[in-house]
Amino acid sequence: xxxxxxxxxxxxxxxxxxxxxxxxxxxxxxxxxxxxxxxxxxxxxxxxxxxxxxxxxxxxxxxxxxxxxxxxxxxxxxxxxxxxxxxxxxxxxxxxxxxxxxxxxxxxxxxxxxx
Amino acid sequence: xxxxxxxxxxxxxxxxxxxxxxxxxxxxxxxxxxxxxxxxxxxxxxxxxxxxxxxxxxxxxxxxxxxxxxxxxxxxxxxxxxxxxxxxxxxxxxxxxxxxxxxxxxxx
Numbered sequence: 001x002x003x004x005x006x007x008x009x010x011x012x013x014x015x016x017x018x019x020x021x022x023x024x025x026x027x028x029x030x031x032x033x034x035x036x037x038x039x040x041x042x043x044x045x046x047x048x049x050x051x052x053x054x055x056x057x058x059x060x061x062x063x064x065x066x067x068x069x070x071x072x073x074x075x076x077x078x079x080x081x082x083x084x085x086x087x088x089x090x091x092x093x094x095x096x097x098x099x100x101x102x103x104x105x106x107x108x109x110x111x112x113x114x115x
Numbered sequence: 116x117x118x119x120x121x122x123x124x125x126x127x128x129x130x131x132x133x134x135x136x137x138x139x140x141x142x143x144x145x146x147x148x149x150x151x152x153x154x155x156x157x158x159x160x161x162x163x164x165x166x167x168x169x170x171x172x173x174x175x176x177x178x179x180x181x182x183x184x185x186x187x188x189x190x191x192x193x194x195x196x197x198x199x200x201x202x203x204x205x206x207x208x209x210x211x212x213x214x215x216x217x218x219x220x221x222x223x
Contacts, residue, residue, distance in 0.1 A: 034211075043119070044159075044201060044213035059210070090159060103149075104211060106159040 002027035006091050006107035013114055019064075019078040021110050023091030026072065031093040033074040034104060035066055039087040050074060051096065086114045117142040117206040121214035128192050128221055136187040136217050138176075138202030147205040148185040150176055151213070154198045162187075162200070172196070192221045 003026045013019060025031050035047040046059045048066035056066050063082050067075045074091060091107040118141040128134055140146060150162040163171045165178040165185060176187045185202060202214040 036213075043121075043215040044203075046211060092159075103161045103164070105161075106151075108158045 002093070002105065004091060004093055004105060004107040006089075006110055008110060009108065010111045011113070013081050013112065015083055015114055016080050019076070019081050019085070019112070021076040021089055021091075021112075023074040023076075023107055024072055025074075025093045028072070028093070028095070030071060030096045032096050032102075033068065034092040034094075035074065035076050036090040036092065037087045038090065039084075044090065048076070081114045083114050086112055088112075117146070117204055117210070117212050119202050119204050119212050119214035121200075121202055121217050123217045124215070125218045125220065128219070130194055130221055130223050131191050134187075134189045134192045134196065134219065134221075136200050136202075136219065138185045138187065138214060140183050140185060140202075140204050142183075142204060142206045144206060148176070148178055149203040149205070149211075150174070150185075150187050151201040151203055152198050153201070154195075159201070192219075194221050194223070197221045 005024050007022055033050045036044045037047055038044050048056055048058055050056050050068045053068050053071055064078050089110045089112060092104040094102040094104045120139045122137055148165045151159050152162040153159045163176060174187055174189045176185050178185050197220055199216050199218050201216045204212050
């Protein structure tokens, strides 16, 4: 069966510090991968998605970047965190069936607080 | 642009009462709509999708293109239904857009 992991579960970082959140998927090959953020009082917002190694699409211009160094690894990064980066970050995967309408499966999330 | 609106942040109902979680969408084409649920201390997971036309845990949702709605309904609420519910839409470029979510609280 497939599983998706995210770490860390919670993170408190000072403004201006770097960020690296990791997401890994097991039990499937060549998944589509996604990073979402949920800010307080707002819905889930798609930040990045990837259909393959090294292929990243950015949905919202911001202070963050994403990378996919391996087939089942997706990393969310920032060089300098802003207060507005605080939120709940979710990684998700779906099967690469084309069309992108397959069910997305979510990780447990990372709660980031920037002070 | 595609948008999903869930007007209620919190919906509180008594056990056994009917539940309707509202979802309206804005999309010019033919959308694919979903309901996701997050129970306390669990991860976000798919509850149902409109193309399946199935009932999951007693919940149903009908796509009404005339009213651009996809409300989630259950005739008799149970305590274990208490959770955060998100309506979502896949539209342009297979992009999944979520609403802001509604917290359902079922009380005795």
